Amino acid sequence: MSEKNTTQWDAGRFLNTLVYFGVIPFIGSINWLKQMFGINVKTQEKPKLVLVAGATGGVGKRVVQRLQQRGYKVRALVRNANRAREILGENVELVEGDITLPETLTPQVTKDIEALICCTGTRVQPKEGDTPTREKYYQGIKFYMPEVVDVPEIVEYKGIQNLVQATRNQLIKASQKIVCDFTNPSQDLKETWGALDDVVMGGVSESSIRLINNIALFSGNVSTANSGGFASVRTRNFEPAIDLSEYNAIELRVKGDGKRYKFIIRSESTWDGIGYCYSFDTVYNIWITVRIPFNALIPVFRAKTVKNAEPLNTSRISSLQLMLSKFEYDGALNPKFQPGLFQLELEYIKADEGKFLPTFVMVSSAGVTRPGRPGIKLEEEPPAVRMNDQLGGILTWKLKGEDYLRSSGIPYTIIRPCALTEEAGGKALTFDQGDNIKGKISREDVAELCVQALEEPKNYNVTFEVKEAGS
Numbered sequence: 439m440s441e442k443n444t445t446q447w448d449a450g451r452f453l454n455t456l457v458y459f460g461v462i463p464f465i466g467s468i469n470w471l472k473q474m475f476g477i478n479v480k481t482q483e484k485p486k487l488v489l490v491a492g493a494t495g496g497v498g499k500r501v502v503q504r505l506q507q508r509g510y511k512v513r514a515l516v517r518n519a520n521r522a523r524e525i526l527g528e529n530v531e532l533v534e535g536d537i538t539l540p541e542t543l544t545p546q547v548t549k550d551i552e553a554l555i556c557c558t559g560t561r562v563q564p565k566e567g568d569t570p571t572r573e574k575y576y577q578g579i580k581f582y583m584p585e586v587v588d589v590p591e592i593v594e595y596k597g598i599q600n601l602v603q604a605t606r607n608q609l610i611k612a613s614q615k616i617v618c619d620f621t622n623p624s625q626d627l628k629e630t631w632g633a634l635d636d637v638v639m640g641g642v643s644e645s646s647i648r649l650i651n652n653i654a655l656f657s658g659n660v661s662t663a664n665s666g667g668f669a670s671v672r673t674r675n676f677e678p679a680i681d682l683s684e685y686n687a688i689e690l691r692v693k694g695d696g697k698r699y700k701f702i703i704r705s706e707s708t709w710d711g712i713g714y715c716y717s718f719d720t721v722y723n724i725w726i727t728v729r730i731p732f733n734a735l736i737p738v739f740r741a742k743t744v745k746n747a748e749p750l751n752t753s754r755i756s757s758l759q760l761m762l763s764k765f766e767y768d769g770a771l772n773p774k775f776q777p778g779l780f781q782l783e784l785e786y787i788k789a790d791e792g793k794f795l796p797t798f799v800m801v802s803s804a805g806v807t808r809p810g811r812p813g814i815k816l817e818e819e820p821p822a823v824r825m826n827d828q829l830g831g832i833l834t835w836k837l838k839g840e841d842y843l844r845s846s847g848i849p850y851t852i853i854r855p856c857a858l859t860e861e862a863g864g865k866a867l868t869f870d871q872g873d874n875i876k877g878k879i880s881r882e883d884v885a886e887l888c889v890q891a892l893e894e895p896k897n898y899n900v901t902f903e904v905k906e907a908g909s
Contacts, residue, residue, distance in 0.1 A: 486511065487552055488512055488553045514530050515537075533547050537598070560593045594839045615789035616788045632647075635669045643661045653783045662777050668764060680755040687731045688729075690787055692720060694722070696722040700761040704755070704758075705756055741767060742768055764777075800840065801888065804856045853888065863882025865906045
């Protein structure tokens with residue numbers, strides 16, 4: 439039995455659609471207010487929120503200072519907030535916790551962080567213990583017989599393991615460009631999407647998008663009555679526009695009903711401009727990942743391809759749209775289209791294949807692979823290597839901590855400094871890989887490297903050793 443060719447058109451729903459997307463101005467339309475009063479509003483991205491573990495240590499406190507100087511928001515993970523406040527000052531967010539006690543690494547510690555710099559380590563001190571000796575010990579001026587205060591296995595391995603487990607999901611998410619996260623929707627996201635159906639052309643199809651059970655549910659009833667045949671949901675224009683210029687593709691995580699849908703992305707803020715479109719098939723009731731290369735998008739205007747159109751301006755993404763349509767392109771029919779009920783579930787929309795930045799920077803130590811390595815001459819090695827067994831296997835456990843981080847899937851940078859000193863920074867540095875160099879380096883320079891690692895894609899999933907040149 440076929441549908442009737444004509445059905446009562448809902449003018450009120452048509453008006454509501456135009457108002458929602460700011461096409462018709464009303465008192466709640468920000469775009470209209472800007473145009474009327476000449477308001478020029480610039481929205482600046484907030485600095486990353488960086489968690490610093492070991493924030494009161496010799497390297498950690500310098501990392502905090504440099505992050506603040508660069509405009510980052512900083513959260514310091516500390517054992518004792520009162521003592522930390524004396525060291526770090528009043529302008530740092532403090533959270534109490536201990537990496538050796540996983541129960542203290544609560545959601546309050548990890549909430550909203552976008553990166554982590556880990557400067558934790560086993561406390562080592564000179565056996566003599568008097569103040570002059572301690573000062574010389576930390577200056578690296580003279581060798582004094584050391585002793586460990588903590589248990590290296592607990593700090594260097596299990597502590598890193600606890601920290602990785604507590605932050606993994608958050609940091610992996612932060613390493614990707616999540617455009618829409620429906621598993622944990624913000625209030626802004628809930629207010630961004632709205633229905634855009636063929637009612638705008640006289641049709642009667644009707645759809646909605648609802649955020650329920652950690653997914654977005656795009657569902658409704660699509661009808662071909664009144665020459666219609668599409669239902670869709672679209673975002674309001676992003677303010678500011680989203681910059682995806684460092685990425686090559688969009689990825690959707692969806693569960694559908696076996697129908698073919700369209701994903702449309704726009705770089706114009708105009709209501710009825712060119713959209714860049716990609717059709718994808720779903721598998722009934724099975725979650726799939728749909729990867730959409732930007733160079734596979736088809737420029738369209740009202741389902742007609744636009745010849746000689748400029749490529750999508752990925753530096754200025756203004757809106758997104760999902761659609762179920764009777765048509766493919768240029769009058770061709772959607773081979774999997776059927777009028778009636780439909781539903782498509784979504785977990786996320788994110789950018790893919792970009793110049794990723796590390797989100798977990800770990801300060802380890804040069805020498806971690808040398809204990810027990812064939813061909814090593816212990817008498818020529820630094821004290822930490824020669825005394826690894828006497829110090830509770832500190833380097834061995836550091837290496838295990840490194841390996842755990844590398845296997846976690848978190849984008850990382852592991853910095854292995856040579857002997858740390860309290861000397862002034864700014865020296866020329868020597869970098870290497872393979873764990874062979876010996877020498878010294880200022881804590882100032884290590885802190886600077888930690889912060890720089892967050893800002894440089896070439897440090898993505900890299901381990902390196904570093905020392906002061908000529909040391």
